[in-house]
Amino acid sequence: MDTPQTPICSAKGCRADAGWVLVWNNPKLHTPDRRKTWLACDEHREPLSQFLGVRGFLKEVVAFADWTPEEPGASTPGV
Template identity: 55%
Template sequence: MDSSETQDAVCSARGCRRPAVFALRWRNPKIHDETRRKTWLACAEHRESLGAFLSARGFPLDVAPFGP
């Protein structure tokens, strides 16, 4: 991801247009092997709720800061 994509990246929560500050990397172990990861972006406000949504489904989750 180049710097212009990073600057334009917004939270993945429905209806949120805030800048992303966290990357939530997850996978569905029922259909994806260890090498496959999907990424949702989150603002500070939605980091917990997006993470809770994924955790409740038993999806392995890594959270890291997002940005340049």
């Protein structure tokens, strides 16, 4: 039987519950429509967003409760 997993923040060493999905894309590696995701807790939302933002990778930040993949092949958060 599968049990639902609590989403965990993607910040190194953080084990807090994630409340945010940071949607990003590296244009040097991914096609424009490809979306990767990181999860973030409240504490790490801003630092992770800044890390992706200064590189031009960040596309959007969505509350985890509101996030749904845009396409069947979209990556799973945190993967």
